[in-house]
Amino acid sequence: MKKILITDDDVHIRTLLKHVLTREGYLVIEASDGQEAIHKLKESIVDLAVVDVMMPHVNGLELCEHIRSTYDIPIILLTALQQLSDKEQGYLHGTDDYVTKPFEPAELLYRIKALFRRYSVASTDKIRLNRLIIDRKNYEITDGDDILLLPVKEFELLAQLAQYPGRLFTRSELIELVWGADYEGDERTVDVHIKRLRQRFIAYQDDFVIRTVRGIGYKVEMISS
Numbered sequence: 001m002k003k004i005l006i007t008d009d010d011v012h013i014r015t016l017l018k019h020v021l022t023r024e025g026y027l028v029i030e031a032s033d034g035q036e037a038i039h040k041l042k043e044s045i046v047d048l049a050v051v052d053v054m055m056p057h058v059n060g061l062e063l064c065e066h067i068r069s070t071y072d073i074p075i076i077l078l079t080a081l082q083q084l085s086d087k088e089q090g091y092l093h094g095t096d097d098y099v100t101k102p103f104e105p106a107e108l109l110y111r112i113k114a115l116f117r118r119y120s121v122a123s124t125d126k127i128r129l130n131r132l133i134i135d136r137k138n139y140e141i142t143d144g145d146d147i148l149l150l151p152v153k154e155f156e157l158l159a160q161l162a163q164y165p166g167r168l169f170t171r172s173e174l175i176e177l178v179w180g181a182d183y184e185g186d187e188r189t190v191d192v193h194i195k196r197l198r199q200r201f202i203a204y205q206d207d208f209v210i211r212t213v214r215g216i217g218y219k220v221e222m223i224s225s
Helices: 011-023 034-043 060-070 084-092 105-125 152-163 171-179 188-200
Strands: 003-007 027-031 048-052 075-079 097-100 126-129 132-135 140-143 146-148 208-213 217-222
Touching: 003 011, 003 034, 011 027, 011 105, 027 034, 034 048, 034 060, 048 060, 048 105, 060 075, 060 084, 075 105, 084 097, 097 105, 126 152, 132 152, 152 171, 152 188, 152 217, 171 188, 171 217, 188 208, 188 217
Parallel strands: 003 027, 003 048, 048 075, 075 097
Antiparallel strands: 126 132, 132 140, 140 146, 208 217
């Protein structure tokens, strides 16, 4: 179930959007300003943010910039402003889409669904393990602003398991997928690499675990947030 953060200082808008989105099967987190939203983002895994522009403490443009620099999620900006320059500022600060108040909740819902589809296609090279983002294109693992670099085979092994959470891979499958069909070494190299991965990510055991199925192989399981 996808989780959406609604950030708006108007409680009536938050209540309306929560009703509409909950009815569609989304989980909704509310924040009354950008500062509260930043705290909520640290506390919970969020899949999309709906952000109002005019807010106290941390405004919507500043919040967009923070989200874009720290999280890999789509952003929709809400505003009562209609000038082209204001929309331009929104896109420059990292928003993916723009909805002008007043708006029909159905329109916002369509835009949310469209963004989820777009991000699903665009994120083929990025795999999410709760807080962690595995970037297969750049061989990087990020946790917010922190970048974790792994030896190539450890990275590829984790990425392969993480791409299909819950699926059991045999050692021979992992050897072929990560080391190649012409690999002539021992299958126990998989066990060695799994042990290293567990040691490296011991601090993330609340996000995911690598399970051993004795005599068969391994799988990644996500821990619900």
